[in-house]
Amino acid sequence: MRGIWWLMMSEVVERPVASPCVSICALDEQDICTGCQRTVAEIGRWGRMDNDERRAVLKRCHERALEAGLIMQA
Structure with missing residues (x-):
């Protein structure tokens, strides 16, 4: 029974959202x-x-990238 419970619980647990870091770490004026x-x-x-x-x-990162002209709106 523990095996079934564990399987059910593991499906409920959400994986962490991945970091958007692209290893280009430099800060702008803001x-x-x-x-x-x-x-x-x-x-x-x-x-x-x-x-x-x-x-x-x-979402805010995406909005900033759009405002900065780094990406184009689809």
Whole structure:
């Protein structure tokens, strides 16, 4: 019975949202990483964020990249 319970619980646990780090770590004048578009505060807190917070950061990173002209709107 423990095997079934473990299987059920492992399906409920969500994997952590991956870091957007691309190993190009340089900050611009606004303290935003030019590689991943996260702020210094977001980078520092990433390891303590839950997945909802991480997804919100990824959305802001995408918006920053659009505003900076680094990516084009699809």
